[in-house]
Amino acid sequence: MSERVLIVEDETKIAGVLSDYLAQSGYTVHHLTRGDEVEAWLAAHPVDLVLLDLMLPGKSGLDICRALRSGAPGLPSPAIIMVTARVEEIDRLLGLELGADDYICKPFSPREVVARVKAVLRRGGHAAGAAPAQAPGRGLHFDDAAWRASLDGQALDLTVVEYQLLKVLGSRPGRIFSREQLMDAMYRDERVVSDRTVDSHIKKLRRKLEERAPGQELIHSVYGLGYKYEPPA
Structure with missing residues (x-):
């Protein structure tokens, strides 16, 4: 059974192009305008x-997005990729605790959208029936092909941006990365975001790491400098 994608887009021409590309990639596609x-x-x-x-x-x-992540009875919790034509909204979008798995800005390439969809679904996200994968070995492990990370053999349910952020920090344990360096690693398209966007992602990463390593602070704030990752004891 093919994976199912719902496009919620009021511009029918854009929705039609995305539907064609996703269908050609094997997805079952539905479309709503409101x-x-x-x-x-x-x-x-x-x-x-x-x-x-x-x-x-x-x-x-x-x-x-808030409603789908609220856990309300009767509502599913699928993976979500937010789409926006307003770059100035990105900081607000990412700074909120909304639970979206990824985002993409208009104008975009349909092939890029398909690649993002594949990456989010490979990671598992919140897809229906998805079970968190287990990875062997201790410490942090990254699977770039599937955009999956694990800590001590336990899968981490990360968004694409969280994955990129943790990989930068985890690749050099003990090294302090400034917010500017982290933003450059997270956003390669030169968009303008504020420091608090990085802080928001760090907060969510800490919470997810705490679930896998209770009582251990793995990402440390260094006043006036930035953040660093220290492996669990």
């Missing part, structure tokens, strides 16, 4: 991933 239709539709038709536009008639993508 934000206020999404939750009821997903309650009856669970999918593996939602490509969710930020600006929608009826209900915004941010509000839909």
Whole structure:
């Protein structure tokens, strides 16, 4: 059975192109144009991933994302890739505790979108029926082909940006990375984001690492300099 993708996009031409590319890659694709239709539709038709536009008639993508991550009875929790044409919204989007797995800015290449969809679904994300993979060995391990990371053999459920951030920090234990260096590693398209975006991702990374290594602080703040990763004892 092919993986299912819901495109929520009010620009039908864009949705049509994405639908064609995703279908050619083997996905079963559905399309909605209004934000206020999404939750009821997903309650009856669970999918593996939602490509969710930020600006929608009826209900915004941010509000839909919050609802799908709320754990409300009857609502699924698929992987979510947020889509926006407003670069100035990216900092707000990433700084909030929304739970999106990735984001992409318009204009974009349809091939890039397909690649992002594949990467998120390979990692497992919140896809229906996905189970966290286990990896052997102690310490941090990274699988770039699947965008998966593990700590002491336990899979970490990371977004693409969190994966990139942890890989930078984990590649040089003990080295202090400035926020600017971390932003350069996380965002290679030269978009402008603020320091608090990095801080927000660090906060989420710490929480996820704490779940795997209770009582151990693995990412340390160095006042006035940045952050560093220290392996678990």
